[in-house]
Amino acid sequence: MSRLTARGIGKTYGGKQVLQGIDLELESGKIYGLLGRNGAGKTTLLSVLTAQNPATAGSVTFDGEPVWENPRALEHLCFARDLGQMSGSVSGLTVREYLRIAAAYCPRWDAGMAARLIREFGLELKKPFARLSRGMVSMVSIVTALASGAEFTILDEPVAGLDVVARERFYTLILDEFARSGRTFVISTHIIEESENLFEEVIILDQGRILLKENTQALLERCFHVSGREDEVARATAGLRVFHEERVGRSLGVTVLLSAGILLLAASFGLLDSALLVRWQGRIQWIVVLGTAAVAMLAGFALCWFVYLPCLDGRLSVSMTGLQILAAAGAGVLYLASGILAWTTVRNAEVRF
Amino acid sequence: MRSIMRKQFAVQYRDWCAQLAFMAGAWAVGILGHGIVHAAVKNLDAAAEAGTIAAVIAGGILLFCVTMNQTVSYFNLEITLGLTRKQFLISYYAVCAAGSAAAGGFLGLLYAAERALNRFFYPGCFDALPGFGPALRWSVPLYLLVLLCAVFLGALRLRFGKRMQIPIWVTWMVCWIVGPKILTAAKEQPHSVFGRIGRALLQALAWFPAKAWAVVLAALVISLAAVTCLILRRQQVT
CATH class of the missing domain: 3.40.50.300 (P-loop containing nucleotide triphosphate hydrolases)
Incomplete structure (x- = not known):
């Protein structure tokens, strides 16, 4: 090559x-x-x-x-x-x-x-x-x-x-x-x-400087357009780098680029959570993070209970169930940690035009 | 290097063809003019004074074309198309020299043809303008010198852009208009301002022997070529 x-x-x-x-x-x-x-x-x-x-x-x-x-x-x-x-x-x-x-x-x-x-x-x-x-x-x-x-x-x-x-x-x-x-x-x-x-x-x-060199698809996935009432949009995108801004009356539309930390968040929690964080950041970010972690823990537990345990075909033991529950809890904690990391990234992101 | 020469020729051959065509056209106009003067004036001496005027005009066209060479255009075009500066310089000088030699040879042919025509149509006329024959023999080195100067001026234009236009224009006017005027005035009006400058110049020229001037000229040629190389070595496409 x-x-x-x-x-x-x-x-x-x-x-x-x-x-x-x-x-x-x-x-x-x-x-x-x-x-x-x-x-x-x-x-x-x-x-x-x-x-x-x-x-x-x-x-x-x-x-x-x-x-x-x-x-x-x-x-x-x-x-x-x-x-x-x-x-x-x-x-x-x-x-x-x-x-x-x-x-x-x-x-x-x-x-x-x-x-x-x-x-x-x-x-x-x-x-x-x-x-x-x-x-x-x-x-x-x-x-x-x-x-x-x-x-x-x-x-x-x-x-x-x-x-x-x-x-x-x-x-x-x-x-x-x-x-x-x-x-x-x-x-x-x-x-x-x-x-x-x-x-x-x-x-x-x-x-005269290279701002960015990135795969186009990945870049597009990191780009979001947030629009609505000016104060709400400003609050939602506080701490984020704004690349484009459009004002129509009291409405504001901004294009923001999420950093790699947010991309990790998107991979962990799904784009819905990221969108929610962007939209409501500053108000309910902890609810989103904790809520998603709780959902992840429940999902892990359900996965063990309804899919993995039946596959053991009667060889179930209490200690094994305990281990699975522990694993689900571990997954939840991991999700929670990545959520905190993502939120920290959002909070400290630089805003530039 | 042969392929580079071929590329260089591909770029330049159109201009050389145009130059030869201009020379042939000017020569034809000179021949026609000579004929018209001869027929209209009915005075053999007056027509004879024109001598090989057609070849002189063609020579003037050749000198003009060589001085007006397109170094700036060629450099930009060829570097853009992937030639290195070193390749450009070597091939450009080589092809220009070959082209100048060809044009000089062509001028010799025109001169010989005009002499033959003169002998046939105007048997009583002078054969040629005095001094043109020897000048023709030195045409190739003369053209090479003019070419080197022209490439040097082209390199200056590339390096300094439009700021160099006026100095180049002034130099050109001094060389081709004021220069001949000074030399003519030295003979015909020795006490005029131009005549005095001309006489001083001729005295200065006579001060050193011809060989010394040849050395000075060679040093000048080498210096011009060296400075041109230095300029073009890191010159950017404009």
């Missing part, structure tokens, strides 16, 4: 720190989403990962080999930049000329795929870049990225300027190619909603 690894990456532009202490490991066979606001450092990070820009600090390696000025490593990487931002370098070229040059430079270029995508997108090969629309320029980037055949293919804002239909088609193309070849894709985008089903992992970049 190939790995593209960044260690302690820093990048400064004219005294301004754009990237700070980035540690990142990208494994082959995944689709990563790089999310972040404008100016968060997404393009800079991607260009440093592919040796298009030198890092001020840190190093980037591909399977242990440095990427900087290393043709062997660079052969495996393709960074399809936003060609709209490179207009000075490509404006004099036609689409046909640009793709011909790209084909010469990419060792695993798939000419058949390029031709198919050109037909599908309806790209006019004779048109110079200077006369292409924003969407068409994005399409040329997409054709280049997909046809490059590179093991790690990185796309910078590939859907910028594309309409909804073209965006959907792009996501399908990426998934088809991923299923066919198992290549790794890293896609930077702003449109999170449309791409949540595409990314296996998301990397969130903010002010």
Whole structure:
């Protein structure tokens, strides 16, 4: 399994720190989403990962080999930049000329795929870049990225300027190619909603730092939207990190991300308990925790009484029953302990926007 | 390295073709103009003064194209497509030098063709403009020098961005407009400001022997190439 690894990456532009202490490991066979606001450092990070820009600090390696000025490593990487931002370098070229040059430079270029995508997108090969629309320029980037055949293919804002239909088609193309070849894709985008089903992992970049790198499904399971009267929502989410806030009149809706402790709680008690804790935290959290522990103890006892003991087939002894009851009580105590741990986590969670 | 050269050629060949086409076009315009002057003026001497004007125009186009080379565009495009900076520098210099040599050879062909045409159509005319023949023989090293300067200026533009536009423009104007004016004034108006500067320059040139100037020129070329390498070594895509 190939790995593209960044260690302690820093990048400064004219005294301004754009990237700070980035540690990142990208494994082959995944689709990563790089999310972040404008100016968060997404393009800079991607260009440093592919040796298009030198890092001020840190190093980037591909399977242990440095990427900087290393043709062997660079052969495996393709960074399809936003060609709209490179207009000075490509404006004099036609689409046909640009793709011909790209084909010469990419060792695993798939000419058949390029031709198919050109037909599908309806790209006019004779048109110079200077006369292409924003969407068409994005399409040329997409054709280049997909046809490059590179093991790690990185796309910078590939859907910028594309309409909804073209965006959907792009996501399908990426998934088809991923299923066919198992290549790794890293896609930077702003449109999170449309791409949540595409990314296996998301990397969130903010002010030059990686806020989060996590499996998309796990992240979605940790995210909750709490809405209602402003004071109740504020009380319910007190101590939690709020990622998004919407106000309509006296109503408030917030998106919160539960920490790993809460995830343990969710695994132990079920999502219902977690939701209850989030909803009613500050008022009845002890009732929820103790109640669930009591239910767990009763369930353990019932399990022993109605399922396990009959299975002993008459070989029941009082001491054995006592042991089972003790085990059920132990399970209850364990649940209670995890509940206390979860509540402590909720209570001490940091609130940030 | 051969494959890198092939890639570099794939990027540059369109521009070289355009350059050769411009040269051929300029040459054709020069030939036509010469013919029109010859027919209209009905004065053999006046037409003869034009000499191999078509080849001179084509040479001017070649020099212009070499100085206006696209280092910035090529660098950004090729590094984006996965070339290392070292590979870029080596292949870029090599392909540019080969292209310049080819263009120089093509200019020689145009010059020879124009001389043959002149001999056929205007048998009484002068064969060529004085000094152009020897200049043509030095065309390849001259183009290489201009090319090195042009790549150096391109590297400066990459490194310093738009801040370098004005100094580069001023240098270009001094080299191609003020320079010839100074040298002409030194002969025709020696007491004018430009004439005095020109004479001082020529005296300075005559101060050292030609070999010493050759050494200075070689040192300058090496310095330019070295500074270009240093700039591009850690240059980012802009």
